[in-house]
Amino acid sequence: MSTFWSAWIMFLVVLNFSITLFLFVWGQFVAIPTQPDGTSGHVWAHGVLREGVRRLPLWWVLMSAGMFAIGIVYLTLYPGFGSYKGLIGWSAHDQLARESAANQARLTPVLQGFAGRSIEQLAATPEATRMGHRLFVDNCAACHGIQGRGNTSIGAPDLTDRDWLWGGSPEAITASILDGRRGTMPPFQGSIASQDIERLANYVQSLSGSPQSPSRAAEGKAQFTVCSACHGVEGKGNPALGAPNLTQPRRLYGGDLATIQQTIRNGRSGVMPAWRSRLAESDVRLIAAWVYAQSHADAAPAATAGAP
Ligand code: HEC
Ligand code: HEC
Incomplete structure (x- = not known):
């Protein structure tokens, strides 16, 4: 803090303190002129209320005096009076540093114990998945939701099902987190006529058994060759491109016909940010273990204990 601001704060503290x-x-000592009837003579509400003159109650005086004493003691012991550091030398910064160091000392042996284990093993270790979930909530929940169930408004996928854009192996999950992912669905407005886009959308819905017009879907099937380059001939997706499996009803961007048509017309570009430098x-291994445990709950029953 510069000398000017320090002096300014000291001035304000002294000024406020002096006034109060x-x-x-x-x-305590001011003599209020009192009328013969014992009031100050002030009347309100057309004479209904008259202002009495009373001494301040003792409890109030004592409590206020106590506040002044506490204020002075506080400003003597703790920082608060400009740049004066306080007699006991406490600072929020030091306390944070001390507590972080203590936390780190507690955490280091736990993390060392985890270091030699695989993601699958960590996924079956309740302590690891508990820590992983906490980190997930801090870093990932804004997009994927607290329980990792996704968010169709930004195309953040459900991480708890077994349907993966880029693969659900420990290696693929870790790679998704470390380096991020970008799924690019090109726009077809212009290259495919509007009524054909509608037919294609009906065909896409038929792949997952979602509500559609069977006749339009049948007409759309022939057009799907454009799409199968990425989504596969049967529409089952391609993890090398992050192309979604269209045969399951849970959609990245929502499952109604209008949204599917919008996707085909305008394309999509879902971005998963990279975390390698952050x-x-x-921590990434712990988060990956929690994610892995969610989608493999039956394979690793112990792992769900940490995930409420
Ligand atoms: C800014 C929003 C955002 C944040 C924050 C975010 N993600 Fe993502 N994530 C996405 C989107 C969008 C995708 C889909 C990418 C695509 O379309 O290919 C995705 C994809 C993924 C995938 C691949 C899923 C699959 O089906 O293959 C994993 C795994 C994942 N995220 C985990 C995480 C974890 C763990 C974190 C926290 C460290 C995290 N994400 C933080 C938006 C986010
Ligand atoms: C170049 C590869 C590519 C082609 C060609 C392609 N897609 Fe896609 N498609 C993708 C990718 C990648 C995504 C995921 C976008 C994202 O992650 O945001 C996607 C997403 C979609 C979605 C959204 C799925 C969901 O869960 O919300 C639909 C529907 C879709 N594509 C249908 C089609 C149709 C129909 C065609 C043919 C006209 C087509 N795609 C052609 C790569 C492709």
Whole structure:
């Protein structure tokens, strides 16, 4: 803090303190002119209310005096009076540093214990998935939801099902987190006529058994050759391109016909940010373990204990 600001704060503290202290002391001794009927003579509400003159109650005086004492003791011991550091030398910064160091000392042996284990093994370790979920909530829940169930408004996928854009192996999940992903569905407005886009959308819906017009879907099937380059001949997707499996009803961007048509017309570009430079590798492994455990709950029953 610069000398100017320090002096300014000291000035404000002294000024405020002096004004309140003056009012407090003055209030004890000031002689209020009193009428013969014992009131101050002030009347309100057309004479219904008259202002009495009473001494301040003792409890109030004592409590206020106590506040002044506490204020002075606080400003003597703790930082608060400009750049004065306080007698006991406490600072929020030091306390944070001490507590972080203590946390780190507790955490290091736990993380060392995890270091030699595979993601699958971590997924079956409740302590690891608990930590992983906490990190997930801090870093990932804004997009994927607290339980990892996704968000269709931004195309963040459900991470708890077994349907993967880029693959659900421990390696693929870790790669998705470390380096991010970008799925690009090209726009077809212009290259495919509007009524054909509608037919294609009906065909896409038929792949997952969602509500559609069977006759339009049948007409759309022939056009799907344009799409099968990425989505596969049967529409089952392609993890090398992050092309979604269209045969399951849970959609990235929502499952109604209008949204599907919008996707085909305008394309989509879902972006999963990269975390390599933002999270420690040990944290990424814990998060990956929690994600893996969600979609393999039956394979690793112990792992669900950490995920409420
Ligand atoms: C800004 C929003 C956002 C944040 C934050 C985010 N993600 Fe994602 N994530 C996405 C989107 C969007 C996709 C889909 C990418 C695509 O379309 O290919 C995705 C994809 C993924 C995938 C691949 C899923 C699959 O089906 O293959 C995994 C795994 C994943 N995210 C995990 C995480 C984890 C773990 C975190 C936290 C460290 C995280 N995400 C944070 C938006 C986000
Ligand atoms: C170049 C590869 C490519 C081609 C060609 C392609 N797609 Fe896609 N498609 C993708 C990718 C990648 C995504 C995921 C976009 C994202 O992650 O945001 C996607 C997403 C979609 C979705 C959204 C799925 C969901 O879960 O919300 C639909 C529907 C779709 N495509 C249908 C089609 C149809 C119909 C065609 C043919 C006209 C087609 N795609 C052609 C790559 C492709």
